[in-house]
Amino acid sequence: MSMSERSDRSNVGAPTSNPSGSDGMRESPIWDRHTIDEIHSKAELGRYRISGFSLHRQIPRLDDLVFLPAAMTRLPLEGYREHCETKTVLGARHGCAKPLELSVPVYITSMSFGALSWNAKAALGRAASAIGTCTCTGEGGMLREEREESSLLVYQMTPSRYMLDLEHLRQADAIEVAMGQGAKPGTGGVLPGAKVADRVAEMRTLPKNIDQRSAVRHPDFLGADDMEVKLEELRVATNNQVPIFLKMPATRVREDVKIAAKVGADVIVIDGMEGATGASPELLLDHTGIPTVAAVAAAREALEEIGLYGEVNLVISGGVRNGADAAKALALGADAVAIGTAGLIALNCNAPIYLDDYARLGTAPGFCHHCHTGLCPVGIATQEPELVERLEVDAAAERVENFINAMVMEMTLLAKACGKGDVHNLEPEDLRALTIEAAAMARVPLAGTDWIPGSANSW
Amino acid sequence: MVSADNIAVDQWAGLSPEAVHLDADECDPYELTHQLKELARDNAQIAVENPRARHNLGIGLEMENCEVHFLGSVGYYCGGFNAGAKIIVHGNAGWGVGEAMSGGRIVVRGSTAWSAGAGMRGGTLVIHGDGGPRTGIAMKGGDIFVAGSVGFMSGFMAHKGKLVVLGGAGDGLGASMYEGRIFIAGRAGSLGADAIERDLDPADVEELKRDLALAEIAWPEGALRKIEAEGRLWYFDKHDGRIWRSI
Ligand SMILES: Cc1cc2nc3c(=O)[nH]c(=O)nc-3n(C[C@H](O)[C@H](O)[C@H](O)COP(=O)(O)O)c2cc1C
Ligand code: SF4
Numbered sequence: 001m002s003m004s005e006r007s008d009r010s011n012v013g014a015p016t017s018n019p020s021g022s023d024g025m026r027e028s029p030i031w032d033r034h035t036i037d038e039i040h041s042k043a044e045l046g047r048y049r050i051s052g053f054s055l056h057r058q059i060p061r062l063d064d065l066v067f068l069p070a071a072m073t074r075l076p077l078e079g080y081r082e083h084c085e086t087k088t089v090l091g092a093r094h095g096c097a098k099p100l101e102l103s104v105p106v107y108i109t110s111m112s113f114g115a116l117s118w119n120a121k122a123a124l125g126r127a128a129s130a131i132g133t134c135t136c137t138g139e140g141g142m143l144r145e146e147r148e149e150s151s152l153l154v155y156q157m158t159p160s161r162y163m164l165d166l167e168h169l170r171q172a173d174a175i176e177v178a179m180g181q182g183a184k185p186g187t188g189g190v191l192p193g194a195k196v197a198d199r200v201a202e203m204r205t206l207p208k209n210i211d212q213r214s215a216v217r218h219p220d221f222l223g224a225d226d227m228e229v230k231l232e233e234l235r236v237a238t239n240n241q242v243p244i245f246l247k248m249p250a251t252r253v254r255e256d257v258k259i260a261a262k263v264g265a266d267v268i269v270i271d272g273m274e275g276a277t278g279a280s281p282e283l284l285l286d287h288t289g290i291p292t293v294a295a296v297a298a299a300r301e302a303l304e305e306i307g308l309y310g311e312v313n314l315v316i317s318g319g320v321r322n323g324a325d326a327a328k329a330l331a332l333g334a335d336a337v338a339i340g341t342a343g344l345i346a347l348n349c350n351a352p353i354y355l356d357d358y359a360r361l362g363t364a365p366g367f368c369h370h371c372h373t374g375l376c377p378v379g380i381a382t383q384e385p386e387l388v389e390r391l392e393v394d395a396a397a398e399r400v401e402n403f404i405n406a407m408v409m410e411m412t413l414l415a416k417a418c419g420k421g422d423v424h425n426l427e428p429e430d431l432r433a434l435t436i437e438a439a440a441m442a443r444v445p446l447a448g449t450d451w452i453p454g455s456a457n458s459w
Numbered sequence: 460m461v462s463a464d465n466i467a468v469d470q471w472a473g474l475s476p477e478a479v480h481l482d483a484d485e486c487d488p489y490e491l492t493h494q495l496k497e498l499a500r501d502n503a504q505i506a507v508e509n510p511r512a513r514h515n516l517g518i519g520l521e522m523e524n525c526e527v528h529f530l531g532s533v534g535y536y537c538g539g540f541n542a543g544a545k546i547i548v549h550g551n552a553g554w555g556v557g558e559a560m561s562g563g564r565i566v567v568r569g570s571t572a573w574s575a576g577a578g579m580r581g582g583t584l585v586i587h588g589d590g591g592p593r594t595g596i597a598m599k600g601g602d603i604f605v606a607g608s609v610g611f612m613s614g615f616m617a618h619k620g621k622l623v624v625l626g627g628a629g630d631g632l633g634a635s636m637y638e639g640r641i642f643i644a645g646r647a648g649s650l651g652a653d654a655i656e657r658d659l660d661p662a663d664v665e666e667l668k669r670d671l672a673l674a675e676i677a678w679p680e681g682a683l684r685k686i687e688a689e690g691r692l693w694y695f696d697k698h699d700g701r702i703w704r705s706i
Contacts, residue, residue, distance in 0.1 A: 161559065164580075165542065166540040166559075193694065210694060219558075219596040220577040229535045232488065233535070237518050
């Protein structure tokens with residue numbers, strides 16, 4: 001039986017804390033309902049659980065930082081009236097003919113066709129084009145609809161190399177070499193059989209409906225020296241027309257970023273541990289990688305140490321939900337942020353419609369993380385034609401466009417309040433941390449102090 | 460430029476006197492690819508001298524009308540993303556020769572290092588010497604013929620396509636394949652996870668005879684064996700839990 005045919009009893013819709021009634025029921029913090037449910041389902045499945053969406057635990061986040069807008073020492077810019085630049089150029093490092101010129105420092109991250117439906121891909125592409133930003137193919141090859149809708153499309157080269165050949169490489173506006181993602185560092189992709197429908201199987205050269213578990217190591221390079229040659233090969237194959245991105249999960253960021261810069265990446269994409277997934281072993285979501293807030297600071301430091309900060313571009317993803325998160329990532333050193341889940345939610349993920357279908361999956365709007373089942377109630381993470389039709393491309397694209405515009409307005413609002421005429425001028429000095437953990441990870445002082453835990457030279 | 464030496468090399472490489480010569484000492488990989496495309500003419504032979512095992516030679520070529528000869532050994536990724544050209548390497552090849560190729564034909568007169576034909580989607584790769592480890596890894600189509608032996612993990616996760624080995628193979632042959640097919644005459648150190656030996660049927664024999672004749676490789680003395688995926692890793696089944704736990 002295919003793993004997707006079994007129901008993963010991985011949903012617990014109820015709140016974690018026990019209502020403080022006098023009914024005498026007390027939940028153990030060690031053996032809470034989630035833990036009990038997890039053991040029950042493993043006892044039935046005989047394997048680890050697989051889940052979509054993001055992690056299920058509290059971690060330090062960009063949310064734990066605040067901006068210090070202008071007061072006496074700085075002059076703010078006028079909201080609504082004065083201009084704040086958002087234009088972002090990625091990938092000019094090696095003088096390729098066409099670095100990516102984005103109108104905003106936000107783009108749609110790599111999410112594969114297969115994990116997502118064709119309508120979801122088309123809508124994301126259309127929205128990104130309307131905004132003037134890029135979108136990315138993800139692992140599953142280049143979908144025709146996506147290429148048509150996206151004025152700027154980043155083509156991802158994963159270890160599986162699905163559909164990768166000269167014809168498709170030439171259609172890319174940038175190439176992203178994938179070394180992993182925050183949701184599942186050190187492991188390959190997972191696409192349960194229910195989603196390996198005809199077209200997905202064909203694009204990935206797989207038998208239909210198998211539980212696909214893709215490779216984690218690239219087939220033709222192992223270390224940094226080979227990779228440098230590999231990146232040159234990609235440049236030769238594309239006649240150095242387009243930039244090369246290198247995406248990796250946030251683990252040993254400081255070392256990894258330096259190596260990525262050395263092998264010749266034009267743009268380094270770091271995906272924090274909160275980075276989402278279409279399907280991943282659940283334990284990897286919660287127990288691997290470091291938080292986005294820690295990753296940005298470490299990546300910036302690494303590039304500064306080797307004198308390439310500003311020359312190699314830095315993109316951050318993982319749990320970026322709004323303009324505040326994005327502006328903080330920029331202030332900490334990113335040139336742009338890539339968003340996944342926020343874009344899917346704008347499409348309609350977890351929207352309170354088709355309630356019966358959420359219920360059938362054992363979940364409800366606000367709790368759904370069932371992308372791995374292939375039965376997405378709103379037509380985003382599915383290959384079932386009847387479900388896919390529920391996602392109207394026009395309307396969905398407009399929602400995503402609105403959302404990204406709103407997000408960028410939030411960024412410029414914050415930047416102008418901090419006295420910046422360009423969102424890229426936000427800097428660590430504009431930030432303070434609300435928690436000691438975030439202060440240590442982001443390398444910015446704890447609010448009201450000049451203390452950066454673990455740092456010899458506090459401000 | 461015509462010296463006694465040149466004539467000897469040309470004869471050995473099967474080049475006609477009209478062959479156009481390029482010198483790899485005088486151009487970087489970008490320039491070489493560019494020049495090869497410029498020089499492509501019907502039935503032309505282009506000979507690249509002094510390859511000196513340089514990396515990224517002859518990348519992303521699509522001209523089907525001519526032959527490109529490398530007169531010596533090549534480095535990594537020679538003929539990568541090949542989409543139609545006929546490339547002949549008169550020497551050995553480094554890692555990933557013909558990786559991501561989708562068409563055309565690459566013939567290596569010597570041996571190849573790791574990952575020959577990695578992820579290829581079409582076309583033909585002929586290796587007259589030995590193939591290294593991971594020959595045909597992640598291949599999605601096309602054919603690889605190896606007159607000698609291949610190293611460990613060859614055919615790893617082959618989705619489709621065909622790997623024919625006239626010698627033996629290292630450990631883990633054909634691990635975790637989908638619809639890839641391996642034919643091997645010699646001994647494999649071990650079969651990889653989920654690889655299983657199946658009988659050749661008469662259609663296989665016909666197909667292979669045609670293939671090997673085209674590849675100019677002699678039919679082996681011993682019998683060929685067919686290695687395919689059993690498919691036990693294609694679906695999760697809790698009764699296979701022990702296999703899944705350890706791989
Ligand atoms: C449905 C889905 C499919 C994904 N597919 C891929 C993929 O094919 N390749 C990849 O590198 N990352 C993939 N990711 C990870 C995203 O590219 C990105 O790293 C992550 O979603 C960012 O975090 P966010 O969702 O919190 O914005 C996927 C994520 C989702 C939600
Ligand atoms: S609504 Fe769809 S896209 Fe959103 S979490 Fe559920 S299955 Fe995934």
